[in-house]
Amino acid sequence: MIETKDLTKRYGDFTAVSNLSLRVEKGEIYGFLGPNGAGKTTTIMMLLGILKPTEGSVQLFGESLDNDYFNIKRRIGVLSENQYFYEDLTAKEYLKFFGELYKVENVERRIDEVMGLVNLAKRKNELLKGYSKGMKQKLGLARALLHDPDVLILDEPVSSLDPYGIKEVRDILMEENRKGKTMFISSHILSEIERTCHRVGIMNRGQLLAEDSMSELKRRLMDEVQLFVELEEATDTILKSLKSLPFVVSLDVTHNQLMLKTAADKDYRGQLSSAITQAGGVVIDLRRHEMSLEEAFVTITEKNLSLLTKEGPAA
Amino acid sequence: MSISFRAHAVRVAAKRELRSTLYGVGLYAALAVIFLASGYFFVNSSIRSALDAGVLALQNPITEPFFFSVGLAATYLGLCSALSVSRDRDQGTLEVLFYGPVDTISYLMAKFFHQLLAFVVVLAFAIVNFYVISLITNLGFTADFVGFLVLSLFLTSCMVSFGIFLSVITRRMMASVIAFLALVLFFLGFSVAHTIVMSLPGESMTPLLVYVRVIIDNMNSVMQWISPLSYFSRGMTAVFMKDFGQYALSLFSSVVYTGILFSLSVAIFKKKGVRR
Numbered sequence: 001m002i003e004t005k006d007l008t009k010r011y012g013d014f015t016a017v018s019n020l021s022l023r024v025e026k027g028e029i030y031g032f033l034g035p036n037g038a039g040k041t042t043t044i045m046m047l048l049g050i051l052k053p054t055e056g057s058v059q060l061f062g063e064s065l066d067n068d069y070f071n072i073k074r075r076i077g078v079l080s081e082n083q084y085f086y087e088d089l090t091a092k093e094y095l096k097f098f099g100e101l102y103k104v105e106n107v108e109r110r111i112d113e114v115m116g117l118v119n120l121a122k123r124k125n126e127l128l129k130g131y132s133k134g135m136k137q138k139l140g141l142a143r144a145l146l147h148d149p150d151v152l153i154l155d156e157p158v159s160s161l162d163p164y165g166i167k168e169v170r171d172i173l174m175e176e177n178r179k180g181k182t183m184f185i186s187s188h189i190l191s192e193i194e195r196t197c198h199r200v201g202i203m204n205r206g207q208l209l210a211e212d213s214m215s216e217l218k219r220r221l222m223d224e225v226q227l228f229v230e231l232e233e234a235t236d237t238i239l240k241s242l243k244s245l246p247f248v249v250s251l252d253v254t255h256n257q258l259m260l261k262t263a264a265d266k267d268y269r270g271q272l273s274s275a276i277t278q279a280g281g282v283v284i285d286l287r288r289h290e291m292s293l294e295e296a297f298v299t300i301t302e303k304n305l306s307l308l309t310k311e312g313p314a315a
Numbered sequence: 316m317s318i319s320f321r322a323h324a325v326r327v328a329a330k331r332e333l334r335s336t337l338y339g340v341g342l343y344a345a346l347a348v349i350f351l352a353s354g355y356f357f358v359n360s361s362i363r364s365a366l367d368a369g370v371l372a373l374q375n376p377i378t379e380p381f382f383f384s385v386g387l388a389a390t391y392l393g394l395c396s397a398l399s400v401s402r403d404r405d406q407g408t409l410e411v412l413f414y415g416p417v418d419t420i421s422y423l424m425a426k427f428f429h430q431l432l433a434f435v436v437v438l439a440f441a442i443v444n445f446y447v448i449s450l451i452t453n454l455g456f457t458a459d460f461v462g463f464l465v466l467s468l469f470l471t472s473c474m475v476s477f478g479i480f481l482s483v484i485t486r487r488m489m490a491s492v493i494a495f496l497a498l499v500l501f502f503l504g505f506s507v508a509h510t511i512v513m514s515l516p517g518e519s520m521t522p523l524l525v526y527v528r529v530i531i532d533n534m535n536s537v538m539q540w541i542s543p544l545s546y547f548s549r550g551m552t553a554v555f556m557k558d559f560g561q562y563a564l565s566l567f568s569s570v571v572y573t574g575i576l577f578s579l580s581v582a583i584f585k586k587k588g589v590r591r
Contacts, residue, residue, distance in 0.1 A: 050413055050589055070320035070416045078414035084407030088335060100327045101415055 001026050001151055001182045002047065007056035009042050009206075016042040018206040019056070024184055029177050031193035032186040034203030035301055040186045041081065043203070044155050047184070048078060060151065074102055077144035081156040081186075083136040087129040091120060091139055094128060095146055102147035114142040117172055133160040141169060145176065152176065152183045158192055170196060194293040204301045218296055219264070224249055226289035227269065229258040232282035241279040245271070256284075321421045328417065328425035329432065332399075336433050345391045346437065350444050353384035357448070376454040381445045382463055386547060388437040389471040390499060392430045393543070396478025397495035399426045400584070401488045404591055413589045419581050423479060427577065430475040431468070438467065459554050462562065466550040469569035473543035476576040483580045483587070502542035509535045546572060 002024040009017040017039040024030040034040045045051040047058055049065040057064065060072050086094060092111055099107035115121045118138040123131070131139065137160045144152060157173070158166045166189070173196060177183060187193050193200060194214060201211040210217055231238065234256045242260065243251055247268050249261040262268045269286055276283055336342055357380035400423075403409035412422060449455060478495060485491040512528050520528065539545045546569045553561035 045590070048414060050410065052588075069418055070317055070324075073414075073416040076414070080410065080414070082407060084411050086331075086335070086408060088339075097327070097331050098415065100330075101324060101417070103323065 001028075001061060002030075002184055003059045003062075004043075004047070005057050005059075007043065007046060007058060008054050009039070009046060009051060010054045015206050017046070017053075020203075020206075020208050021056075022201055022208060022211060024182060026182055027177070027180055028199060029173070029183040029185065029197045031197030031200035032184060032203065033190065033193060033200055033297055034186075037205075038203040038301075039206040040203055041155060044153060044184075044186060047153060048076070074147065075150045077147065077149035077152045079137075079140045079144040079152070079154045079157050081159065083133075083140045083160075085128045085131075085136060085139070087127070090125050090127055091115065091131070091142075092124040094139070095124075095143060098143050099146055104147050110146060110148075114145050117145065118142045119168060134162060134165050137161060138165065138169070141172065145172075150180075150182060152181055152185075154183065154185045154187075156187055157185060158187065158189055166192065190293045190297055200293070202297060202300050209300050214293060218293075224261045225264045225268075227260045227262060227272065228285070228287045228289060229260060229272070229276070229283065230285035231256045231258065231276065232284060234258065235279070235281065238276055238279040238281040241275055242272070245275055247271070320416060321418065321424075324417045324421035325424045325428060328412070328422065329429040332425065332429035333432050336395075336429070337436065341395075342433060342436070346388065346440055349384045349387045349391070350441075352387065353380045354448075356380055356383050376452075377445050377449050377456050378460050378463055380448075381441060381460075382467065382551070384444075385438065385441055385463075385467045386470065388441070389434065389467065389474045389547075392434055392437070392471060393474035393478040393499070394492065394495050395433075396426065396430050396475045397481045397485075397491045398478075398488055399430075400479060400482035401485055401491040404486065404589070405488050407591060409589045410591070419584050423483075423577065423580055423584060426479055427472075427475055430478070431471060434468065434471040434475075438464070459557075462554045463551070466547070466554065466562075466566070469550065469566050470543070470547040472573045473546045473569050473576075476573040476580070477543040480576045480580045480583075483584045499544070502538065502544050505535070505538055506542070506544070506548075509538075540568075540572070543572070 003022070005021050007017055007020040008015065020039075020043060022030075032040055032043070042051060046053050047060070049058075049069070061075060063072060065072055086097075089097070092115075095111045095114070096107060099110060104110050111124070112121065115124045118141055120135060120138055120142065123135065128136070128139070137157070141154075141157060144154070152173075154173075158169050161169060170192060173183060173185075177196075185193065185197065197214070199211065199213050200217065202209050202217075212220070234253055239251070239253065239258075242248055242258070245268075247262045249263065251261075252259040260272070262272075267288075269288065273283055273286060362376075400409070403412070409422075445456075481494045481498070482491045485494055509531055512531050515524075515528070517525070517528075539549075546565060550562060550565035550569070553559075553565055
């Protein structure tokens, strides 16, 4: 649905985006991450044809925008980071204008639908100059959904929303994805990306450093696995037995709670559990500590770590 | 295919802009000022000077003030055009439009037709206004009126394309307004200066003044093609002289002028992009 090949944007000596090649499949939710100035918005603007790439190409639905500009644009819904509106219009008039522009059938009914979806149905006849930042963001989403596009390109879709608004938008996006919409989401709110996206791409200094599913990305970042074990009683026999295991790298004990580090080559939880039982211990809790997307993001961007080769982390 | 999509985008965008103009107060306030100014011009310049001179018959008693007001209205719409693109860019609404099925040509054409349609509304008000004046004063319209009417549309097209061009090349609203007003005043001032210099008797001139006069005259021949106002004055002269060939030529040159400025606007807009 979305494909870029060696996409590059230069401003004089400064390279905002360098040789970006990515591919978003149909029905996928792709999270596009990166610190400020990483080149995310520049990439989105090139996807939309608003910025011309210095080099490389963009294909949407297998076509270049130059070949079928109007048809491609009709199949995309966009929500930008900053919301810009005609403040002299009401929300309904605003959506009606875009509905006509996109040739939406039964536009009045569709406006009611999308305004209901973003929980603004009661405010549809109010002038936009009276709308709060969060309301404007939701109205922007309503505009992006109005023509029922195949692809949604969303730049910071929940940045101005309160927790209720964030949940509302997340539910809408998940529902739209269930209906088959492909999504390309750029966001700083990593917990939201972690909850909604199937795959993520991490940009830093104009380069795509990592692109994979969340679990695979974390797996490749972790050379050791942390395991939390809670025992009925942490006896010396048990601790001695655990320390003797070859895959245990380190062991910290706090009362009856243990924090173990093991090699990341495989899952050792089974072996650990049976070693404890054989030493006469009783396991109350045994959990693997998962790396959060935030930790993965910080690790990759701070070290500018490229994970694009499948062999594993390489600086 | 893309032509029909483009035409649709032009129609929808121009309709929204026109609606915004018609529901706003700006156009009506400008018309009120223009009609007052033309009324003042009508009484002071035409009627009073005719009475003072003992003239009993005027060639174009209503048409001249009518065109004075229409010319001012066209300039007002030129100013609005000069604001249009830079305002959208300033407010960020330009970018949002381009997320959707709008391209440079359809966007600028919508701006152009919006102002032209607004001018049709202005013409309707002007016709009613001067028809009432005609009834009150018993001064009639002449046969040239229709010729002036058509000409006014072409003048407005020049003014609007000139305004859009300035709006495309400037980034900020204030810069657009200043550029438009400064250039219109410069064109007017230059035209007046040219008329004065050319009317001076040649035999009493010093060699330096003769040299200056030649330079101004040469500059004027260039200015004739740059200034949108000169297309109007050429057309008006043709109507007064009842020279149909010159009249048709002035309409044609207005179309060429509009086309060139529009093409330049499209090229510059594409180069500058839509971002703030």
